Amino acid sequence: MKSPSRSHVTLGRRENSDLAGDGMLELTPEAFAPFGRVMDFHAQQVPGSSAFLSAATSFFRASLFEPGADGTTDLLWVSYDRAEPPEDFEAHLLTEQALIPITGTIVQHLFRDDVDDGTVNRFLVRPGQGIVMSPGSFHTTTSVDGEALCLMVSRVSTTDDLSRSLQTGCQASETVFAPPPG
Numbered sequence: 001m002k003s004p005s006r007s008h009v010t011l012g013r014r015e016n017s018d019l020a021g022d023g024m025l026e027l028t029p030e031a032f033a034p035f036g037r038v039m040d041f042h043a044q045q046v047p048g049s050s051a052f053l054s055a056a057t058s059f060f061r062a063s064l065f066e067p068g069a070d071g072t073t074d075l076l077w078v079s080y081d082r083a084e085p086p087e088d089f090e091a092h093l094l095t096e097q098a099l100i101p102i103t104g105t106i107v108q109h110l111f112r113d114d115v116d117d118g119t120v121n122r123f124l125v126r127p128g129q130g131i132v133m134s135p136g137s138f139h140t141t142t143s144v145d146g147e148a149l150c151l152m153v154s155r156v157s158t159t160d161d162l163s164r165s166l167q168t169g170c171q172a173s174e175t176v177f178a179p180p181p182g
C-alpha cells in the first residue's frame with residue numbers, strides 16, 4: 001500500500017456537527033479501537049453492578065487504567081491552545097494515557113506504525129468524552145477554539161521523564177518522538 005502523505009488522513013463517518021472538517025473521524029469505540037478506548041458520559045450511562053443511576057446523582061465506570069508494570073498513576077492538568085499540530089508526535093512506551101477535555105473541544109491526532117501504514121487519524125473529543133490511548137500510539141493534540149483545559153491520566157515516571165526531557169533537552173527514555181510517516 002502506498003505510504004500516505006503527511007496530510008493523508010482516513011475519511012470516516014462525518015460528525016453531524018459544524019466542528020467536523022475534512023478527515024475528522026467520529027469518536028466511536030470501533031473507530032478508535034486501534035489506538036485505545038473511548039469514554040463517553042452519555043453512551044456509557046447504562047445500569048450495571050458497578051453503577052448507580054438516579055436523577056439526583058449517578059456514577060458508572062468510564063474505564064480502567066493501566067500505568068504499566070510497577071507504574072504509579074499520575075493525574076495531570078493539561079491545557080492546549082494551538083490550532084496546528086507540531087511536527088513530531090509522541091508515543092509513551094510503558095503506560096496508557098487518558099485525556100479528558102473539561103473546557104473546550106480538542107482534536108486528537110494519532111498514528112501507529114502497525115496500523116494502516118501509519119496513516120494519521122484525527123478525532124474530535126468533546127467535554128463529556130475522553131480517550132485512553134494504548135502504549136505506542138503516537139499522538140498530538142490541538143484545540144478547536146482557543147485554550148482547552150483537560151484532565152490527563154498517565155504514569156508518574158513517564159511524566160517526570162518527559163518533563164525532564166522537555167526542560168533540559170536530554171533524551172527521554174519512556175517517550176519516543178516521530179513525525180507521521182510519508
Ligand SMILES: NC(=O)N[C@@H](O)C(=O)O
Nearest residue numbers: 076078140141154159162
Ligand atoms: N504530560 C504528557 O505526557 N503530555 C503529552 O503526552 C501530551 O500529549 O500532551
